[in-house]
């Protein structure tokens with residue numbers, strides 16, 4: 001299977017985690033987009049979805065799926081999203097699509113996180129993919145220096161030659177050169193830097209289930 005075929009296969013497999021008559025959380029990125037397209041086929045079975053980005057909200061609406069404000073939701077049985085890297089223990093790097101803060105907020109509201117990813121995302125140690133860190137714009141230089149002091153090589157993410165601005169009006173630093181041996185501890189350390197909005201490490205709250213693509217089909221990991 002190609003990478004896209006793997007993404008489509010895990011997206012389809014994730015439908016089994018959709019809870020009837022519920023509002024579900026939906027992530028951001030190309031794998032999440034495949035999932036939204038699959039979800040359209042069973043949209044009458046759910047009440048609606050909480051979106052982790054403006055792009056996801058637009059795609060849900062384009063399929064006639066109701067987008068619900070998280071503030072109006074008291075129960076979110078499941079959140080389904082991709083990842084940039086995931087370990088065999090379920091810790092993840094996310095934020096390649098710049099949606100890490102809303103992804104982490106929706107994750108915190110969900111009973112279960114189902115990660116859907118092609119097999120290339122499974123790694124033994126997080127950090128080959130540059131770690132996204134969302135920052136308050138006035139603090140990007142000072143936060144960069146602090147991340148460099150932790151051993152990383154931060155780069156301000158650009159779009160069309162200008163700093164990329166997230167849905168929250170913030171910037172993203174992509175931190176290369178890390179080998180993250182203790183993801184939960186590193187998540188706490190980076191979150192503690194003043195000016196950081198969110199670090200794209202999902203380790204204190206890992207995935208509960210991962211559906212990973214492989215040449216032979218979808219493999220399920222339960223954490």
Ligand SMILES: O=C(CO)[C@H](O)[C@H](O)COP(=O)(O)O
Nearest residue numbers: 029030031082095096097099
């Ligand atoms: O965290 C994310 C967006 O902020 C995505 O889940 C992550 O970047 C994976 O994307 P893709 O499914 O396109 O490989």
